[in-house]
Amino acid sequence: MDSTEKKRNFSRKREAILKAVRSTKCHPTAEWVYRTLKPDYPDLSLGTVYRNLAQFKNDGTIVSVGTINGQERYDGNVTPHTHFVCSSCGAVIDIPGRLIDEAQVEKTAEEMHLRVDSWDVLMHGICAKCLHGK
Amino acid sequence: MDSTEKKRNFSRKREAILKAVRSTKCHPTAEWVYRTLKPDYPDLSLGTVYRNLAQFKNDGTIVSVGTINGQERYDGNVTPHTHFVCSSCGAVIDIPGRLIDEAQVEKTAEEMHLRVDSWDVLMHGICAKCLHGK
């Protein structure tokens, strides 16, 4: 039995938050999730969104892309892949594949006595939409 | 002549800020730079540090590692390399090498009609210090 495990009750709002994050490829912010759910859950509170996103991130249910333009971006897709951030419009786009030499990561980790749990690749540039006209 | 270029005057404080960032491997925050320089520049203002770091980052003189635990971390080392973030103590450690398949990045960029300007690899885990005893 793991004493660090907390019992967690069902919560309709929490389910909705997870579903919202999983339903989109836009790598949403807490704000986006809040605005998206607000019509269906008029008494939803922004704090609840933050709290649950943090929780999901903590137990690996979702993943964080990092902080882009001052806001944390989440991703419901937890399979390893790469992200591209458009410096112009701020869009975050999925790039298939990991692009990284996993064996070399292992080797480096061992050499430097680090325990590597995860890694992510963030590419910066201009997206197709911003490149071509408006 | 490039009309977008701004004339920039010399500033002793700006030089000190750049020197401070370049002098350390700790990937400092604005706060760190401020506290480090304050003894020698008693009338230094935090706003000045933020302003100049943003400027340096903008023109590529320094680079941002990203936002770690709510604070942006900078790096005076602009040669391509990888970063490791300790989830326990928040330390950011340089990892030599790029670990990434550059050819595949090119290929992906072309396929997806993206212009890739840069990318960075961020590894997460536990550093040697945190792994072994205190």
Add this chain to the structure above:
DNA sequence: AGCAATAAAGATAATTATTACTAACTTGCT
């Protein structure tokens, strides 16, 4: 050196994302 024009800084206020708090409401279990 003196002086006008412009850039940079200090000090402080304002903004913005996120977190903490507390009282009211759900949920799970008996």
Add this chain to the structure above:
DNA sequence: AGCAAGTTAGTAATAATTATCTTTATTGCT
């Protein structure tokens, strides 16, 4: 239904960063 523990709304508090505005420093020119 009734109780204990978890969850939320609403709001206040934090903390990092940015903007503003007045003063000071730097530059280029005479």
